[in-house]
Amino acid sequence: MTVTLPARAEVPIEHTWDLASIYPDQAAWAADVEALEAELAAIVAFRGRLGESAATLLAWLQLVDRLQVAMGRLYTYAQMCFDVDTTNQVAAGLRERAIGLSARLGAATAFAEPELLALSADRLASLVAAEPALAPYQHYFANLRRRGPYVRSGEVEQLLAQAGEPLSTPVSAFMMLADSDLRFAAAEDSSGVRHEVARGTIEELLQSPDRTLRKQAWQNYQDGFLAFQHTFGAIYAGSVKADVFLARARGYDSALAASLHASNLPRTVYDNVIAACNRHLPIWHRYWELRRRALGLAVLEPYDIFAPLGPPYPVPYERAVELICASVEPLGDEYVAVARAGLTSQRWVDIYPNRGKTSGAYSGGSYDTHPFILMNYDGSLSGASTLAHELGHSMHSWLTNHTQPPVYASYALFVAEVASNLNQALLRGYLLARRPERALAIAVLEEAMHNFHRYLFLMPILSQFEQRVHEQAEAGEPLTGAGMGALLAELFRRGYGPAVQVDEARVGITWAAFPHLYQNFYVFQYASGIAAANALAERVLAGAPGAAERYLACLRAGGSRYPLEALELVGIDMRTPEPLDRAFAVLERFVDRLEQLLFVA
Missing domain, CATH: 1.10.1370.20 (Oligoendopeptidase f, C-terminal domain)
Known part of the structure; x- marks a missing residue:
């Protein structure tokens, strides 16, 4: 007998997150990609003009906000399609297309920060004074000034933005190798039952009272990575060198x-x-x-x-929701109500592990979507605590996005x-x-x-x-x-x-x-x-x-x-x-x- 994970298609829909709340289907996603690609052409009209008037500066900032919100929505959908089944090559293609589009958007807008930094403090202050709608951007301008010594010329910034896609290759390679290609030998418990070892199951196996199972599971899991230690080493070295390159390109002493x-x-x-x-x-x-x-x-x-x-x-998922909602009552009725709806009827959470699913847990989403939580819930108190942890991130995003303009959505x-x-x-x-x-x-x-x-x-x-x-x-x-x-x-x-x-x-x-x-x-x-x-x-x-x-x-x-x-x-x-x-x-x-x-x- 072997205990195995279900395929993604076998997971009941009520246990999955509601990606249809972002896009009804991949065709709608593709249409938005094309729309955003078409809007990139509008960016060039602002080059060299950001300081000409308050109206022009405001129009630029609002355009960037809108494009970045749209990009966030596109990327969120693509990434989450991929994360629930990293063996799905269609989803992998969506993710790669989103990464490429994000890099193009970054390159197209890269001229702006050097151009804004070229404005004198007095000129920027006069523009803000002339247009009340620019007032919310004061912290953005102050932070830009703070970062000024490490912002390069427009040409260099554009090049660094274009480098974003190839420099992200190490993390993409890691995800494909660790979550999609890597296989672990099954672990046998003291009764002879074989258990599937996967990134989504290892935590549960290591909490087993059966020491024979724990030992085999841990050894087989670690050995799976050891078999590719040189490959993982090369991948991580690429990521580290990318950090060092970007730090040096901007003039920092270190990553x-x-x-x-x-x-x-x-x-x-x-x-x-x-x-x-x-x-x-x-x-x-x-x-x-x-x-x-x-x-x-x-x-x-x-x-x-x-x-x-x-x-x-044991803490079944439904019980975990009740315990978490009761525990956060000191944070107020709104917090509890939003959290409860997200964990249940609004389907923020992709609950259980399946074959090919990204390991661990995270909170995701974008400015104009509700939050999402990826779990590999194992029915334990530890799993309930992890759910509470990710809900904390999600509620942070929900509160930020319902309070702040897009420019301050990233905390x-x-x-x-x-x-x-x-x-x-x-x-x-x-x-x-x-x-x-x-x-x-x-x-x-x-x-x-x-x-x-x-x-x-x-x-x-x-x-x-x-x-x-x-x-x-x-x-x-x-x-x-x-x-x-x-x-x-x-x-x-x-x-x-x-x-x-x-x-x-x-x-x-x-x-x-x-x-x-x-x-x-x-x-x-x-x-x-x-x-x-x-x-x-x-x-x-x-x-x-x-x-x-x-x-x-x-x-x-x-x-x-x-x-x-x-x-x-x-x-x-x-x-x-x-x-x-x-x-x-x-x-x-x-x-x-x-x-x-x-x-x-």
Whole structure:
């Protein structure tokens, strides 16, 4: 007997997201592509004229807003068609066409920022004063001035925009290899039942109480990536070199500096994350030892990290929706009503895994669509927490898009991870506040440890890996899959400490499974996000006056404020290590409580 995933065509429609709410069919999508392609011709009429009058400048900005909204809608549909079945070559073609059109749009509009920067501050101020409708763009103009030293000439900007499509090839290659082409040997449990190992099932398999199944599943999964370590190494090296090229083309000292500057973040914010996570590794070492004792093992292996410490606590999708909606009630009636509709009748969520579906979970959508959530829901409390996390992103987008004009619809990743992690903290707080019986309390604390493990252990380790690999590329050193594996294995060895046995090759290949690394210095923001979220959750759960309202104002701000300023609305200062230290204090309390439940009668 073998447990396998269904094909995409076998998934009931009520378990899928409603892409027809974007376009009724692919023909309608193609018609909009052609319409947008035709509109590109209107762009050239503005070249060299942006400063001639307030009316011309306003017309230009409104045109760009409209074109970018249309592009977002087109790309969202194509990407999501592909993500639910990466073996579908028609969907792959839609995605490639959308990527190409986005690059063409970027190239066509690339003249604008250098042209605007060429205007004197007085001239720009006079244009804004002459046209009240330009007032909402003040933050956009200020941010452009801030980025001015790194904006190249119109000709160079156009070339960089045209380079966007080929420079995105590594992530496309990664997705095709990891989600479509890669195959893993099935894992056999202690009863002889064979289980399909896939990117959409590995998390559930690693939470099995059957150690034989966990071991085979983990080894087969890691071995699948190891078999292509040289290919994955070449793909990731291409992505890293693209980051370095773009940073140098704009005059940044490093790819990290370019990433931080984009969100107006000082280097200390990044350094605080890495330092705090390394400083608090002894908490993790204590937890690994606790887990080893609880499982009765001589040595803890990587495939034991998520082994259950208590009986399973199943959470069907419908129950997860109810728990999540109850837990976010402190955020107000509107938040709850919109969330409930999105998770149910409006079909924001593509719920369950199927063959060829992109692994993991994410929130997507565009300015003029409702949000969408990709899940590979496994019916566990951990799955419910992941759903709450992605809903946090979706509600952030919903609140931003219903408040801000298109120019501020894109918010910084730095704030995005606060919105998602807050929802997980609220769900956890809701469950623990009801004095759950021992089995449920253990399940909730295990989920908390899984969550903190991902964001305050795994992601900081990957951040250090990412930094080292980029530094090697910037120094002209060769990048190889084997070298990357050795580097990451050493970082894990230090992180795990003496309680966990490190299988160097299999642990070292972990980097190859993470698409997050293809977003330049994104992963460290998970740690900052969970730190800020837990500090904020304490206030919201305590009913602190105005805490929920200020938080919603932060979300509604979208891209109209810099991320550190947005967090200052809720009293969180991520320039200091204090929120990170508080998050590790929360982690330590979880370990204390788990130890008491497991070992104190």
